Amino acid sequence: MxxxxxxxxxxxxxxxxxxxxxxxxxxxxxxxxxxxxxxxxxxxxxxRGNGATILLYNRAKQTVVLTKQFRMPTYVNGNDTGMLIETCAGLLDRETPEASIVRETEEETGYRVSEIVKVGEAYMSPGSVTEILHFYSSRRSKWCEPAKSAMPKRSCCCSMRKFTDFLSRRSSRCIFLSPDRIAQELGTIPSFWSKTSAL
Structure with a gap:
């Protein structure tokens, strides 16, 4: 309706x-x-429903946990490999955004988060798509290392990257976002979605 x-x-x-x-x-x-x-x-x-995404960060080491996945829409629109470096994210599945992103984090990265902070929410492509994306962050003391035997349940790669690895590669192919609440926590530019396949 x-x-x-x-x-x-x-x-x-x-x-x-x-x-x-x-x-x-x-x-x-x-x-x-x-x-x-x-x-x-x-x-x-x-x-396509609403979604949630989270930035897992370690302020002391200046690192973040990201995933790398194949995205067909980018492949047909100029991304030569179709691979994207992303923050952990997923669609809501008849659950709250908070419950959804905790589940997605474990499924995609193997990490279990005990506390998350809501950064904001936004319509991602309001000209044609109904989706609202909920943004979260979680600092290192609030997520547990996965067991050595634990593996992500999704077909994506999980890695920890230095902030400086990305900040030194600014280009027209990269998008850098800095929501105020995350920037206050980290004191740097922590949140980004990168299109480049060189990372």
């Missing part, structure tokens, strides 16, 4: 285009412009 809380929007039609993996719909609606006239518009909306 589409929320109808904005009096300047009138939903006219909702068409299912695909539900093969997630849900793709075409929404036809009227939008009231600044001059008070109404304009009919149509947009495709992709609903």
């Amino acid at each position: 589409i929320r109808q809380g904005n009096p300047r929007v009138r939903i006219l039609k909702e068409e299912m285009l695909s539900d093969n993996w997630y849900v793709l719909k075409k929404m036809t609606f009227e939008y009231q412009k600044q001059d008070d006239t109404w304009e009919t518009q149509a947009r495709e909306v992709y609903d």
Whole structure:
């Protein structure tokens, strides 16, 4: 059921285009412009659920725990290998964002976190995708080393990287984000999603 809380929007039609993996719909609606006239518009909306991501960091050693995974959408859009260096992340699975990211952290990295800090949340691609991503961090004293026999349950590589490894490789192919609350904790630029395959 589409929320109808904005009096300047009138939903006219909702068409299912695909539900093969997630849900793709075409929404036809009227939008009231600044001059008070109404304009009919149509947009495709992709609903893949909401997600969460976490930065595991060690302030003393200036390191973070990251994953490396193959991402098909990047492969078809200019990333030669399709591989991305990422913070641990995943979609919510009928659970709270907090419970989801604790589960995802263990599944992807093998680490168990006992305390997480909410940094913020954001619509990641609001022009076409409904997803809200919840951002978290966890400092080294709040996560346990995996047992030697423990292995991540996902098909991704987990590694610990120095902040300086990334800060020295700034380029147009890298995105660096620095949410205030994480920056206060770390005193550096800790949060980033990198497209480069050279890392």
